[in-house]
Amino acid sequence: MAINTEKNLYTVLFATGMVIVVGSLLAFVASSLKPTISENERLEKQQNILYAMGVNNNEGGSDVAFISTDEVTEEFNKYIKKQIVIQGENITEDSEAYTIDIKKEADKAKDPSYERKLPLFIGEKDGETVYVVPMRGKGLWDAIWGYMALDENMVVKGVFFDHKGETPGLGANIKERFFMDDFSGEQTLSNNNFRGVNVAKGNADPLNKVKDDNEVDAIAGATITGNGVSAMINKDLQLYLPYFKSLKK
Amino acid sequence: MGLLSKKDSKLILDPLADNNPITIQVLGICSALAITAQLKASIVMALSVLFVLAIGNVVISLLRNIIPSKIRIIVQLVVVAALVIIVDQVLKAFAYELSKQLSVFVGLIITNCIIMGRFEAFALGNGPWRSFLDGIGNAAGYGLILIIVGFFRELLGSGTLLGYKVLGDPIAKTGLYAFGYENNGFMLLSPMALIVVGIIIWVQRSRNKALIEDH
Secondary structure, eight states: OOOOTTSHHHHHHHHHHHHHHHHHHHHHHHHHHHHHHHHHHHHHHHHHHHHHTTOSOOOTTTOOOOOOHHHHHHHHHHHEEEEEEEETTEEEEOTTGGGOOHHHHHHHTTSTTSOOEEEEEEEEETTEEEEEEEEEEEOSSSEEEEEEEEOTTOBEEEEEEEESSOOTTTGGGGGSHHHHGGGTTOBSEETTEEOOOEEESSOSOTTOOOOSSSEEEOOTTOHHHHHHHHHHHHHHHHHTHHHHHHHHO | OOSSOHHHHHHHHGGGTTTOTTTTTOOSHHHHHHHTTSHHHHHHHHHHHHHHHHHHHHHHHHHTTTSOGGGHHHHHHHHHHHHHHHHHHHHHHHOHHHHHHHTHHHHHGGGOHHHHHHHHHTGGGSOHHHHHHHHHHHHHHHHHHHHHHHHHHHHHHHSEETTEESSOOTTTTOGGGGGTOOOOGGGGSHHHHHHHHHHHHHHHHHHOGGGSOOO
16 A cells, blocks of 8 residues: 655654654764763863973974874873862862863853853973963854963964864964964063964964064964964963962062 | 676766766756865765765665655655765774764765655666666766866875875975976865866767757
């Protein structure tokens, strides 16, 4: 017997059945893959933090190579000496600080009574202490985020930037070496006042030899992404200013 | 003829040239413009579309006799969306690096006109095996153009191929750059993808006059 597929009842039943089948299939796929995905994300965060402080597998002048995922947990524990969470005046040590979702924290901080949790990673490389600050902002199309490694004078030691959906070949280049390497050595303070680092067009310093102008050279054709990077650095780094000031006392 | 009959192999070969979804049917242009600034993204996009179109075609073909015609577009959309989400999740779990390279592009597959077009024009009226071949053929034809466009845009726009500097180093001025060559930043912008596609269409039609439409 052929089914009459034109009847309304059949259409409704078919739609319902389809939603149930597809919904449970997707729910099954999502929930069974979730542990693997969050493990990948955790390892990626560790790789990014290490990359920012200069622990990476870069060879040559242009490639971005992270510590491989097999070694990253071990290396992370070796280089990151301390992870702290700053919440207002309170500073607590937390070995899982890198799992704090700074996007959620920023959302919660819209409520003025909430003290935002600020994770900070204190690492040691070549006998020098570096402080790695996570940051998150908006690019042209979607979120951008990154990590910035600083010394106690807030001079940049290294950065790592990433993005969700910036234009390939233009804004997406914020995660390329030629852009990220420019930040190394830049000062974020000027006469002890916070200035951040601006991504500037036409700063007459394309090779970025001047390190105390608080500017790095922008990527041509990626103005809004570049502005997003500047805004992100200035906004998120400022939150850590009291902590860095307290280091000097 | 071994595995495929003549009629079946036509399903695969036709969309590669004389019935190419991009250059002849002018479908799937939006994603071709958006993602071809780099060769790698083009290749992975081509493979993802291959998977979604081949499996989707089979699923729609299997369901073709029981899909109510009133909601067939919605059913097609649900099938393609579900497949795209599965591709996305699987990439995130087992090829995390690659999934980050693709990010938005995988989502863009849903809006690809070729997929809905093939579901509607072919899978609803043909058996699963032929639909599968049709899916492979059309995705390959799409992918071929994507890879050609991606090749030229990355080579002329960034001087690299798959991220390798093939023309020398633009900052250290080695290779071609030593002779004053400069990257053409225009190639990275979407309008140039349209122009490259236009050139491909021009070359193709001038070689095969049968493709030129009369007006």
